[in-house]
Amino acid sequence: xxxxxxxxxxxxHYLDGDFACGEGAMAAGCRFVAGYPITPSTEVxxxxxxxxxxxxxxxxxxxxxxxxxxxxxxxxxxGTKSMTVTSGPGFSLMMENIGLAAMMETPCVVVxxxxxxxxxxxxxxxxxxxxxxxxxGSHGDYEIIAMSPQSxxxxxxxxxxxxxxxxxxxxxxxxxxxxxxxxxxxxxxxxPADEIEVVPRALTGKTPExxxxxxxNGKPTPEFARAGDGYRFHTTGLTHDxxxxxxxxxxxxxxxxxxxxxxxxxxxxxIVRFEEEATDDAEVVVVxxxxxxxxxxxxxxxxxxxxVKVGSVRLIVIWPFAEKLIRELAGxxxxxxxxxxxxxxxxxxxxxxxxxxxxxxxVSHGGGSVxxxxxxxxxxxxxxxxxx
Amino acid sequence: xxxxxxxxxxxxxxGFGGQGVVLAGHIIGHACAINAGMNATMIQSFGPxxxxxxxxxxxxxxxxxxxxxxxxxPDILVAMSSEGYEKYRDELKDDGTLIYEQxxxxxxxxxxxxxxxxxSTRIAESLGRAIxxxxxxxxxxGAVTGLVPREALSEAVLxxxxxxxxxxxxxAFDRGFEYFEEAVRQSVLEVHRPPLEGVxx
Numbered sequence: 068x069x070x071x072x073x074x075x076x077x078x079x080h081y082l083d084g085d086f087a088c089g090e091g092a093m094a095a096g097c098r099f100v101a102g103y104p105i106t107p108s109t110e111v112x113x114x115x116x117x118x119x120x121x122x123x124x125x126x127x128x129x130x131x132x133x134x135x136x137x138x139x140x141x142x143x144x145x146g147t148k149s150m151t152v153t154s155g156p157g158f159s160l161m162m163e164n165i166g167l168a169a170m171m172e173t174p175c176v177v178v179x180x181x182x183x184x185x186x187x188x189x190x191x192x193x194x195x196x197x198x199x200x201x202x203x204g205s206h207g208d209y210e211i212i213a214m215s216p217q218s219x220x221x222x223x224x225x226x227x228x229x230x231x232x233x234x235x236x237x238x239x240x241x242x243x244x245x246x247x248x249x250x251x252x253x254x255x256x257x258x259p260a261d262e263i264e265v266v267p268r269a270l271t272g273k274t275p276e277x278x279x280x281x282x283x284n285g286k287p288t289p290e291f292a293r294a295g296d297g298y299r300f301h302t303t304g305l306t307h308d309x310x311x312x313x314x315x316x317x318x319x320x321x322x323x324x325x326x327x328x329x330x331x332x333x334x335x336x337x338i339v340r341f342e343e344e345a346t347d348d349a350e351v352v353v354v355x356x357x358x359x360x361x362x363x364x365x366x367x368x369x370x371x372x373x374x375v376k377v378g379s380v381r382l383i384v385i386w387p388f389a390e391k392l393i394r395e396l397a398g399x400x401x402x403x404x405x406x407x408x409x410x411x412x413x414x415x416x417x418x419x420x421x422x423x424x425x426x427x428x429x430v431s432h433g434g435g436s437v438x439x440x441x442x443x444x445x446x447x448x449x450x451x452x453x454x455x
Numbered sequence: 456x457x458x459x460x461x462x463x464x465x466x467x468x469x470g471f472g473g474q475g476v477v478l479a480g481h482i483i484g485h486a487c488a489i490n491a492g493m494n495a496t497m498i499q500s501f502g503p504x505x506x507x508x509x510x511x512x513x514x515x516x517x518x519x520x521x522x523x524x525x526x527x528x529p530d531i532l533v534a535m536s537s538e539g540y541e542k543y544r545d546e547l548k549d550d551g552t553l554i555y556e557q558x559x560x561x562x563x564x565x566x567x568x569x570x571x572x573x574x575s576t577r578i579a580e581s582l583g584r585a586i587x588x589x590x591x592x593x594x595x596x597g598a599v600t601g602l603v604p605r606e607a608l609s610e611a612v613l614x615x616x617x618x619x620x621x622x623x624x625x626x627a628f629d630r631g632f633e634y635f636e637e638a639v640r641q642s643v644l645e646v647h648r649p650p651l652e653g654v655x656x
Contacts, residue, residue, distance in 0.1 A: 081485035081495075081611075191500075251524050252481060252497040254488040361522045440523065 070094050070227075070263035073122045082255040084222040084248040085110035088178060089118070090257060091226025092150050096265050097176070098124040099149040101138035103131050103157060106190045107246040108180035111152040132157040136164035136177070143173045144302070146268050146293035148230055152178040155197055156187055158204070165239050166205030167304045169327060172237040172281075172288060174268070176229045179241060180249040183434030193246040194434035195357055196409035201241040202386045208324055210331035212338055213241040213386040215357040219253045225383065227263060232338060234266040236330055237288040243385065245408070247358045247437065268293075275299060280311040281323075287330040331387055340383040341392060349378030350451045352396050353404045354417055356382040358437055363406055366443030373444075375451040388416050397421035402450035406430035406443045426450060462517055464602060465526035467546065469511040469539030470556075475589030476535065480512030482593050482611045483603070487516050489614075490607035496521040509538040516602065533596055534560045535575070535589065554599055556592070563650055571599045571635065578630050587627035590616070594631025605632060 074093035082090065089111045092100070100119070102112050116126040125142075129135040135151045142149035153161060158179045168175055181197050183189030201213045212232050216222045222244060229240040271278055271290035280300040281289050292298035305313035306320045331338065346352050351370070355363045360381040370377045380396070382389055393416075396403065402425055405414040414429040421427050430446050432438050466483070470476040477499045487495035499512045513526045532547040534540035534555040540562060547553060550567040557572035564570050575591035590612055597608040609628050616624040 079489050081481065081489050081497075083497075247498070247524055250499060252484055252499075253495070253521075358524070361524070364522050437523070437525065 068265060068267055070260040070265045071096060071122075072260035075257060075260040075263060076118075077257050077259045080255050080257065081252055082219050082223075083110060083250055083252040084216065084219040084244055085180065085250065086114045087219040087223040087255045088152075088216075088226045088242070088244060088249075089114035090255070091223040092176065092230065093118060093122065093124070094223070094257065094260070094263055094265075095148065095227040095230035096267075097148040097150050097230060098122070099126075099139070099142035099145075099147045100124070100151065101127045101129050101135045101142065101149070102152045103129050103135050104152075105154045105157050107182055107249050108152045108154045108178060108244075110249070111178060111180070132160035133164065136161040136168070139175050139177075140164055140168050140171065140173050143168075143175045144171075144294045146270070146291070148174070148234075148268075150176040150178065150230075152180070154180050154182050154190075155184045155194070158197055158200065162200075162204040165211075166207060166209065168239040169205065169209040169211060170207075170304045171302050172327070173239065174230075174233040174237050176226070176233055176240050176242055178226075179243055181243060181245040189435050191246065192435040193358065193408060193437065195243075195245055195359065195407050196412065196434060197243065198385060198407070198409065198412045199415075201243055208328060210328050211239050211241055211386060212236065212331065212384065213243055214340075214384050215243045215245075215382065216248055217357055217360045217381070218248065219251060219255045221383075222248060223255050223257060227265065231264070231266040234268060235288075236334070236338070237291075238331065241386070243357065245357050271298070279309045281307060282309045283326070287334060335387040336391070338384055338387055339389045339392070341389050342379075342381040342383065343392075344379045345376075346378035346380065346396060346400075348376055349399075350376045350401045351404055351447050352378045352380055352400050352402075353406065353443070353447065354380045354382065354393070354413075355406060356385055356413070359406050359408060362437045362440055363443055365440035366406075366438075366447060369440060369444035370447040370451075373448050375448055377447050377451070382413075385413065388413075388420070390420050393417055393420035394422070397424040400425050402426040402428055402453075404428045404430060404443070404446050404450055406432070406438050406446075408432045408434050408437065426453070462519060463521070464516045464531065465529045466514040466516065466531045466533065467511055467526060467529040467543055468513075468533040468535070469509060469543050470535030470589070471538060472508060472510045474535050475586070476510050476539075477512045478615060479533070479589040479593050479596075480514055482590075482608070482615050483596065484514050484516075485615060486603045486607040486611035487514075490610050491603045493518055493603070494521045496524050498524055509536065509542050511539060511543065531596075531600060531602075533592065534562070535592060537561065552600065554592070554596055556588075566651060571595070571638075573631060573634050575631060578634065579627060582623060582627055582630065584623060587624055590624045590627035591631035591634075594628035594633075595635050596631075598632045598635035
C-alpha cells in the first residue's frame with residue numbers, strides 16, 4: 068500500500084541524517100516512539116516529537132532504555148508501527164527486550180546512531196563498533212535484520228525499508244546509523260506519498276475461534292491479531308507452541324526457534340541488499356558499509372590512479388550477511404579489503420565467507436573520525452602487490 | 456575565489472555557542488544544495504561541553520558528489536568570535552579568505568590570504584535585535600565570496616528563520632550583503648586591513 072500523506076513531508080529539504088531518519092519513520096507509518104534520548108541520536112526523537120502531534124502519533128520519553136524497548140514491544144502489539152532510538156550505551160540496555168521482541172516476533176525498528184565506545188566512549192564522535200552487538204547482543208539463538216545508511220537521503224529511504232522488512236518478517240530491524248551520517252546535513256528529497264510503498268501489518272482474516280497466534284500455514288511468519296481486537300491469545304518470551312502457550316520441550320524448542328532463524332536465513336537472498344561496482348575484473352574488492360563506504364570511494368580512486376584494478380561492495384543490509392556474494396568474490400579476487408570504524412568486526416564475517424580462498428585485510432579505526440582515505444588506499448595497493 | 460579554481464570549496468564558520476554558527480552554516484548549505492543545484496555537506500562540531508564556548512560548523516560545497524564529509528584546510532574561514540578565530544586560524548589555506556566580525560576579532564593574516572570584515576553585531580543592534588548578527592554575516596559572506604547567487608541565499612534565510620521574523624532577518628541579510636558592496640565602492644576594506652602575521656603593526 069502507499070504511504071499515508073499525513074506523515075510525508077514531500078519536497079527537497081536540507082536535513083541531517085537524524086531528522087531524515089525521523090521523517091522516514093513517519094513516512095513509513097510509524098506512530099509510536101518510546102525512547103530515552105541520547106547523543107548523537109537525540110535529533111531523531113526531537114524531530115518526531117515535534118511532528119507527531121500533527122499526525123496522531125505518540126512519543127514517550129521513557130525513564131530508561133529498558134523501559135523504552137519494552138514499550139516499543141507493547142506498542143507494536145497494538146498494531147501500531149513502533150520504533151525506539153538510541154546510541155551504544157542505550158543499545159546495550161535494550162538487548163534483553165530486543166530478544167523478547169525477536170522471540171515474540173514483534174515488528175519494530177531500533178535505531179542506533181553509533182558513537183565511539185565501549186561504555187560511554189565518545190558521545191559526540193563516530194563509531195561503527197556495534198555491528199556485532201546488533202547481531203548477537205541478546206542471548207540465545209535468533210536472527211534480526213540490520214541496515215546501514217551512508218547519507219541523510221539513505222537515512223530517509225532505508226528507514227522506510229526497515230519498517231517494511233520488520234513487518235514482512237515480524238522481526239526487530241536494527242537501523243545502524245553512525246554519528247557522522249546522523250549529524251551531517253545534506254539535500255534530502257522526500258517523494259510524494261503515492262510513490263512510497265509501505266507494508267501494513269498482516270492482520271489475520273481468521274475468526275477468533277480459528278485463530279492461533281503462531282500458526283504459520285507455510286508462510287514465513289504468522290498472521291497478526293492486535294491486542295484489544297477480541298482475539299484470545301497468548302504471547303511470551305518462553306518457548307511456545309502455535310497457540311503461544313509455553314511448552315518446555317525439546318521438540319517445541321526445535322520448532323519454535325528454528326523457525327525464528329529460518330524465516331530470515333531462508334529469505335536472505337530477498338533481504339540482502341548491496342551495491343557492487345567494478346568487481347568483474349577486480350584484483351582487489353573493498354567491502355564497506357555506512358559512512359566508511361563514502362570515504363573508501365576516495366581511497367579506491369587513489370588506488371586506481373596507482374594502477375590497481377579495484378572494485379567495491381557496499382553493504383546496505385549488513386545482517387543477514389551477504390554470504391553468497393562474498394563467497395563468489397573470494398573465488399575471483401586476490402584480496403578483500405574491509406575498512407570499518409572498529410578494530411575488526413564485520414571483517415570476521417568476510418573472512419568466514421572467504422574461507423581462505425583470498426586474502427582478507429581489515430583496515431581498522433578506533434573511532435572519533437573517519438579513515439584517512441590514503442590509509443585505505445595503501446592497504447589496497449599493498450594487497451594487490453602481495454597477492455601478485 | 457577558491458570556488459572557481461577548484462572543484463570543492465571548504466568553509467568553516469566559527470563563533471561562540473548562541474551566535475547562530477550552526478544556523479549560518481545551515482543557511483549557506485541550504486542555499487547551495489536546495490536553491491543552487493550544488494552539493495553541500497554540513498557538519499556541526501561540538502563537544503559535550505561546547506554550548507556557550509567556541510563552536511563551529513563546516514561545509515564542503517561541490518558541483519560533484521561530496522564523498523569526504525570533513526574539511527581539511529578551509530578555503531573560507533568565517534570568524535564571529537575571537538576564541539573561535541584563535542582556535543581555527545591556522546587551518547585557513549595560505550591563499551584562503553578570512554571573513555570576520557570587525558569588532559570581536561583581531562586577526563593576523565598570511566601574505567596570500569584575503570580578508571574582509573563587517574561590524575555585524577553593531578549592524579544587527581541597529582536593526583533592533585543583536586540576535587540577527589549571524590544573518591548579517593551570511594549576507595556579507597554571500598557578497599564577499601560570490602559562492603552562491605544572492606537570491607539563493609536570501610531564500611534560504613527566509614526558509615530557515617522562525618515564522619514572523621522573516622522581515623527582520625531579510626533586512627539583516629540585505630544590510631550584510633550591501634555593506635560589502637558599499638565597502639568595495641569606498642575601498643574602506645583597506646582601512647580595516649589586518650596586520651600581516653609576523654609583521655609588527
